[in-house]
Amino acid sequence: IATFSIFLQKMTTDINDLKSTMLSLKSLMEKMETRVIEAEGQINELEEELTAHDTKTQQLEIKISANVAKLDNLENRSCRNNVHIIGFPEGVKNWNPITFLSSVLPAILGLPANLPLDIEKAHHSLGLHLNLGQRPRAFIAKFLRFPTKEKLLRAARDRQTVEWQGHRISVFLELLRDLQLKRQRFVRIHQQLRERGLKFGIFYSAMLKITY
Structure with missing residues (x-):
């Protein structure tokens, strides 16, 4: 009986230790879940910020391209x-x-x-x-x-x-180099038009006009 009593006490102690461990694990899992939720929230915020940043970058690129085109146009017209x-x-x-x-x-x-x-x-x-x-x-x-x-x-x-x-x-x-390259695309067409005796002209900025 004494031995059985000792065994029961040991079992009770082990069960209590197991419960304590389970509670600790549960608490740890809850903390991890909270951190995961927080991390997901931060990731979503970062993704939204990156999306907004990409949108602004694209808008700036469009504006820069438009301004460069305007400057090139002004410079070409000045020449x-x-x-x-x-x-x-x-x-x-x-x-x-x-x-x-x-x-x-x-x-x-x-x-x-x-x-x-x-x-x-x-x-x-x-x-x-x-x-x-x-x-x-x-x-x-x-x-x-x-x-x-x-x-x-x-x-x-x-x-x-x-x-x-x-x-x-x-x-x-x-002309500026970019516009020269655009006009050079018509070189072969020019040769074919001359061979056929057709009149043509290149108009600003790079527009081919054929008279027939």
């Missing part, structure tokens, strides 16, 4: 009366650029000698002074009148080759 002229040797820079271009361009493009070009300003493109034999820098000329600039470009396009004292001269519109 609409500018012409790049490549091929004149470096030595001619000793002349007054406006006087030189005003006298030479009508002659090599087949325009009337008395045509007033009204060049507002002209200068070499930026770069180091080149030695003889190297590809010369371009002239950049700004015309006061848009129609005069268009007449000059049209004359350059109509002539197969433009030369001055043995130097091949190229005349083209000054």
